[in-house]
Amino acid sequence: MKAGAFFPDRQQATFFAMAADDLPLHFDMDKLTEKQKRDHFEQNQLLAILQASLLAISKPADYVGLFEQFSKPPWSAYMAKHHGMMSTLGMPMVPLDNLIYAPADTYYETLAENLPDVPLVTFLMMSRSNQMIHQDQEAIERMLKLNSKFHFAENAPAFGLPVPETIIAQQPVGDDPTVADFFERHDNQVILKMTGQPGARNVKAVNSLAEVEEFLLDYDASDPVLVQQRLPLDQYEEWTADLYIDDTDVKLDNVRRILVADGLWIGNHIRYENPLTPAQEDVLLQVGHYVKQFGFGSDVGDNMGIDFFIGPEGEVIITEINPRWTAGLFPTQALRRVDRKGQDAVAFFELVAADQYDGFLDFVSQYMPGKSDAPFSIMHLGFSPFEIDMEGTPCIYCWLIVLGDYPAFREAALQQLGEGGLRNGAKVPL
Numbered sequence: 001m002k003a004g005a006f007f008p009d010r011q012q013a014t015f016f017a018m019a020a021d022d023l024p025l026h027f028d029m030d031k032l033t034e035k036q037k038r039d040h041f042e043q044n045q046l047l048a049i050l051q052a053s054l055l056a057i058s059k060p061a062d063y064v065g066l067f068e069q070f071s072k073p074p075w076s077a078y079m080a081k082h083h084g085m086m087s088t089l090g091m092p093m094v095p096l097d098n099l100i101y102a103p104a105d106t107y108y109e110t111l112a113e114n115l116p117d118v119p120l121v122t123f124l125m126m127s128r129s130n131q132m133i134h135q136d137q138e139a140i141e142r143m144l145k146l147n148s149k150f151h152f153a154e155n156a157p158a159f160g161l162p163v164p165e166t167i168i169a170q171q172p173v174g175d176d177p178t179v180a181d182f183f184e185r186h187d188n189q190v191i192l193k194m195t196g197q198p199g200a201r202n203v204k205a206v207n208s209l210a211e212v213e214e215f216l217l218d219y220d221a222s223d224p225v226l227v228q229q230r231l232p233l234d235q236y237e238e239w240t241a242d243l244y245i246d247d248t249d250v251k252l253d254n255v256r257r258i259l260v261a262d263g264l265w266i267g268n269h270i271r272y273e274n275p276l277t278p279a280q281e282d283v284l285l286q287v288g289h290y291v292k293q294f295g296f297g298s299d300v301g302d303n304m305g306i307d308f309f310i311g312p313e314g315e316v317i318i319t320e321i322n323p324r325w326t327a328g329l330f331p332t333q334a335l336r337r338v339d340r341k342g343q344d345a346v347a348f349f350e351l352v353a354a355d356q357y358d359g360f361l362d363f364v365s366q367y368m369p370g371k372s373d374a375p376f377s378i379m380h381l382g383f384s385p386f387e388i389d390m391e392g393t394p395c396i397y398c399w400l401i402v403l404g405d406y407p408a409f410r411e412a413a414l415q416q417l418g419e420g421g422l423r424n425g426a427k428v429p430l
């Protein structure tokens with residue numbers, strides 16, 4: 001059995017085993033701070049959505065490892081309903097009999113004792129958390145480099161990749177005149193990054209050294225701090241992309257524009273046509289050649305995520321790379337399995353009151369691709385079996401893809417679901 005963060009849609013039968021792997025790569029799980037413990041727990045709650053979505057972007061010969069919470073009511077019934085809804089679209093779904101359940105706390109240990117007889121196992125990323133399955137220390141060493149924001153900041157400029165100005169500081173940063181000078185030169189428009197979780201959990205926009213010190217209270221005093229120029233969002237658009245990389249080739253697979261509301265990520269805008277120019281594509285492809293010099297890329301084919309900005313003159317600025325599956329990879333794969341009819345799409349996480357989830361799924365069912373004459377359609381890509389408390393209301397996280405006329409979808413959802421029926425989707429700036 002070969003193991004890796006292999007690109008989806010491989011011909012070989014595959015076992016997909018994905019959990020929150022970032023923290024275990026970099027830290028001793030027995031010595032986490034309270035913030036790290038919270039982050040890891042919350043990250044697994046969201047990873048469960050990705051686990052559920054794997055059923056719709058894989059094939060009948062594949063297997064998926066799920067948190068055992070999915071096997072309990074009411075989640076097992078929701079999984080059956082989700083599976084049925086997506087199956088009506090003609091997708092070659094992973095059968096429900098091919099789901100392997102494991103406790104979140106011993107996810108990989110349990111799966112290691114119940115591996116199906118298939119040639120490939122695909123992780124979200126190669127990490128120490130799943131090393132009992134892959135047994136590849138060389139891959140761990142490579143990931144410690146390529147999954148590090150600090151390694152990228154130190155090495156990318158020499159390779160000619162366009163990146164924001166960045167320095168690496170030691171705590172206490174207030175004692176470092178280099179940091180004070182950096183703030184002054186960039187008009188206090190700075191972003192901090194720390195080692196650990198993906199996404200925004202260890203990233204903080206700050207406007208003063210006082211805000212830096214407050215942010216660092218949740219971190220060990222020995223942790224280094226990446227201090228980076230913050231690009232103004234009124235001039236730069238934020239994007240993400242996925243590269244396919246094997247031992248001989250690098251290809252751009254997809255690009256998505258990041259949608260922001262109230263300064264926070266709210267979803268991905270996935271256009272039908274590739275919006276990038278050849279020159280912009282070439283910059284992203286250079287990232288693939290950059291990581292190949294560190295040994296990344298297998299004969300099976302691996303995924304590499306890129307976070308980047310497009311500036312007012314069309315220039316590409318790369319802020320981060322992720323040698324693993326990205327969240328945006330899932331909806332782009334699902335969209336290839338339906339007739340998009342030339343339509344753009346939006347993928348976002350929605351929060352639905354737990355006691356309204358059945359009705360919410362009925363609403364989605366009305367508007368699935370090919371099911372109505374509305375100017376939009378909806379796909380229910382996945383959900384999490386862990387309730388989230390939102391101001392006293394138990395809620396369920398789910399993943400939606402809306403194709404076509406997004407304002408028309410928003411209006412229909414608010415009319416049919418009522419006040420609070422579209423907590424996140426109502427904020428999408430389209």
